[in-house]
Amino acid sequence: MIIDLQRFITEERRYWAELEAVLNELERKPAHKLDLPRLERFHYLYQRASADLAKLMTFSAEPNTRFYLEALVGRTYGEIHETRAKPHRLAPLHWFFVTFPRTFRKHLRAFGVCLAAMLLGGAFGAFVITADPAAKEVLLPFAHLQGDPSERVAREEGAQEDRLAGGKTSFSSYLMTHNTKVSILTLALGLTWGIGTLIMLFYNGVILGAVAWDYILAGETPFLLGWLLPHGAIEIPAILLAGQAGMILANALIGWGQPIALRRRLRQTAGDLVTLIGGVAIMLAWAGLIEAFFSQYHAPVVPYSVKIGFGVFELVVLALFLGKSGAKAGCETPPAGLKADRQQEQIQDCGISSV
Amino acid sequence: MHHAKTNILTIKTPEGIVFSLGLAGPVVRFMAWSVDMASIAVIICVLNFFFGLLGIISRDLAVAANLLGYFVISIGYGIFTEWYWQGQTLGKRLLRLRVMDEQGLRLQISQIIVRNLLRFVDGLPAFYCVGGLACLISRRAQRLGDFAANTIVVRSPRIDVPDLDQLLEGKYNSFGDYPHLEARLRQRLTPRAAQMALQALVRRDELIPQARVELFRDLASYFKPIVEFPPEVTDGISDEQYVRNVVDALFRPAAPGRSVRASGLEDSR
Numbered sequence: 001m002i003i004d005l006q007r008f009i010t011e012e013r014r015y016w017a018e019l020e021a022v023l024n025e026l027e028r029k030p031a032h033k034l035d036l037p038r039l040e041r042f043h044y045l046y047q048r049a050s051a052d053l054a055k056l057m058t059f060s061a062e063p064n065t066r067f068y069l070e071a072l073v074g075r076t077y078g079e080i081h082e083t084r085a086k087p088h089r090l091a092p093l094h095w096f097f098v099t100f101p102r103t104f105r106k107h108l109r110a111f112g113v114c115l116a117a118m119l120l121g122g123a124f125g126a127f128v129i130t131a132d133p134a135a136k137e138v139l140l141p142f143a144h145l146q147g148d149p150s151e152r153v154a155r156e157e158g159a160q161e162d163r164l165a166g167g168k169t170s171f172s173s174y175l176m177t178h179n180t181k182v183s184i185l186t187l188a189l190g191l192t193w194g195i196g197t198l199i200m201l202f203y204n205g206v207i208l209g210a211v212a213w214d215y216i217l218a219g220e221t222p223f224l225l226g227w228l229l230p231h232g233a234i235e236i237p238a239i240l241l242a243g244q245a246g247m248i249l250a251n252a253l254i255g256w257g258q259p260i261a262l263r264r265r266l267r268q269t270a271g272d273l274v275t276l277i278g279g280v281a282i283m284l285a286w287a288g289l290i291e292a293f294f295s296q297y298h299a300p301v302v303p304y305s306v307k308i309g310f311g312v313f314e315l316v317v318l319a320l321f322l323g324k325s326g327a328k329a330g331c332e333t334p335p336a337g338l339k340a341d342r343q344q345e346q347i348q349d350c351g352i353s354s355v
Numbered sequence: 356m357h358h359a360k361t362n363i364l365t366i367k368t369p370e371g372i373v374f375s376l377g378l379a380g381p382v383v384r385f386m387a388w389s390v391d392m393a394s395i396a397v398i399i400c401v402l403n404f405f406f407g408l409l410g411i412i413s414r415d416l417a418v419a420a421n422l423l424g425y426f427v428i429s430i431g432y433g434i435f436t437e438w439y440w441q442g443q444t445l446g447k448r449l450l451r452l453r454v455m456d457e458q459g460l461r462l463q464i465s466q467i468i469v470r471n472l473l474r475f476v477d478g479l480p481a482f483y484c485v486g487g488l489a490c491l492i493s494r495r496a497q498r499l500g501d502f503a504a505n506t507i508v509v510r511s512p513r514i515d516v517p518d519l520d521q522l523l524e525g526k527y528n529s530f531g532d533y534p535h536l537e538a539r540l541r542q543r544l545t546p547r548a549a550q551m552a553l554q555a556l557v558r559r560d561e562l563i564p565q566a567r568v569e570l571f572r573d574l575a576s577y578f579k580p581i582v583e584f585p586p587e588v589t590d591g592i593s594d595e596q597y598v599r600n601v602v603d604a605l606f607r608p609a610a611p612g613r614s615v616r617a618s619g620l621e622d623s624r
Contacts (some may be wrong), residue, residue, distance in 0.1 A: 074366070249503060
């Protein structure tokens with residue numbers, strides 16, 4: 001019990017101010033580390049402020065001091081009990097070439113599920129086009145895809161003028177922003193235990209399969225590959241990666257075979273989700289540029305062999321990047337189930353930085 | 356931590372200290388979101404003007420810049436402001452709300468990004484129906500994005516000390532003759548009860564006479580058994596005067612510089 005409140009506040013205020021100054025310093029410079037004597041002092045000040053708060057709880061007439069101390073103790077509690085790594089200084093190259101591909105490889109099974117959903121959708125789209133060609137009008141939402149493929153190819157190849165002249169940059173921006181929004185939605189639908197994510201991927205697969213099969217049946221495979229591969233080699237995997245992030249979220253929600261609490265599972269996945277969607281945004285920016293400035297030009301302006309070769313090259317580079325980049329023996333990102341302290345140890349050994 | 360639906364989240368530290376955070380409900384959060392939407396609209400209008408100037412060079416470039424600007428602002432506004440202001444957007448600052456880690460730990464940038472990206476689902480089908488419903492149902496008033504990111508939105512109201520001199524009208528407080536009983540009163544009353552008495556005095560002129568009499572009668576009968584003052588102090592004073600004496604005993608600074616406001620603590624909060 002406090003007998004003399006004024007004396008109590010006067011005596012304790014300097015300790016609170018000292019604690020607040022250390023807290024401000026830590027919050028202003030996240031990378032800053034306190035040396036051992038200062039750490040001990042910080043811990044002492046925290047304990048002292050906690051004890052003061054406990055004493056003040058019994059005193060009815062000082063709500064402001066109590067709220068102030070609660071905020072102070074709350075902030076210090078966050079600093080002292082936080083076990084997750086502090087955000088490092090921005091290291092975008094390390095993040096892109098190491099963290100991003102490692103995160104992809106860490107969740108390969110989720111990617112496999114997404115790929116299966118899209119392939120299934122593709123097969124369904126192809127089946128529907130074969131069984132009922134009239135369904136094309138319902139299945140394909142774009143008018144230029146509903147006509148005869150051969151007629152379109154003849155029109156594109158015989159074009160005398162650049163129909164995108166003066167509009168390529170805005171078209172590219174539209175593609176980037178639209179596809180990124182679709183990707184974010186695909187990720188976010190992971191909240192529906194992954195059902196929404198899988199439906200999105202299946203639906204995209206249906207459209208892709210229907211278009212592809214329609215052009216293949218019409219004998220326009222070179223045009224199809226030359227048209228889709230340059231940007232699709234990056235864009236389609238990007239959507240799959242967004243789906244992968246959605247499935248990671250779904251897996252954290254469902255928690256199959258993970259003997260840890262839901263909140264901890266979600267806490268563990270947040271960094272991976274951000275890494276994947278960040279990588280997806282970069283991939284889609286590239287795909288948007290290629291689609292607007294390259295994919296829409298066909299033979300004889302750009303030979304199909306060049307376009308297909310470029311698309312295959314991109315696909316190989318992407319596969320190598322996602323499969324090999326940042327791989328160092330024994331230094332893969334630890335699986336989500338590993339104990340937190342062991343994960344931290346492994347992360348430090350390998351110099352993996354968090355986003 | 357509490358497990359029932361409540362508007363208070365209580366966190367108990369391993370040191371045994373308990374501190375509480377007031378959770379923000381869907382209505383006040385919707386108001387903050389409305390302010391943020393208005394802010395985004397203003398920023399986009401300003402950007403449109405400047406990007407429109409690019410049309411002098413190329414109309415294509417101007418349209419592209421507008422598209423990208425809209426996208427970046429609409430997605431990045433919440434992420435940037437919550438990172439820069441440590442859990443607050445402009446709307447949250449105005450309404451005194453703050454995003455916090457659910458366990459009271461440091462808010463991480465990945466949490467901020469995840470909760471903002473998942474707005475795409477919370478916003479479905481329109482006007483945050485999914486998020487609002489989730490907020491109503493959730494025991495910690497979380498929308499789905501908050502749930503996935505392990506965040507909560509708390510209220511951080513500023514507490515103003517009322518002008519006690521005006522409130523107490525400078526009247527003599529007979530309780531002051533018994534400092535040991537005043538000390539016991541301060542020790543036994545809960546902060547909530549003390550605030551209740553103070554608020555009753557602050558708002559007394561808003562009440563109709565009958566309600567005012569009944570309120571102070573109830574309050575006085577609540578306070579009297581907690582600490583019993585001698586009859587010569589309590590006899591002959593009205594219930595309202597009794598409550599005024601209680602507030603005076605609880606809140607009046609004993610000496611200059613005693614109050615929290617004078618100590619400068621309020622500013623640093």
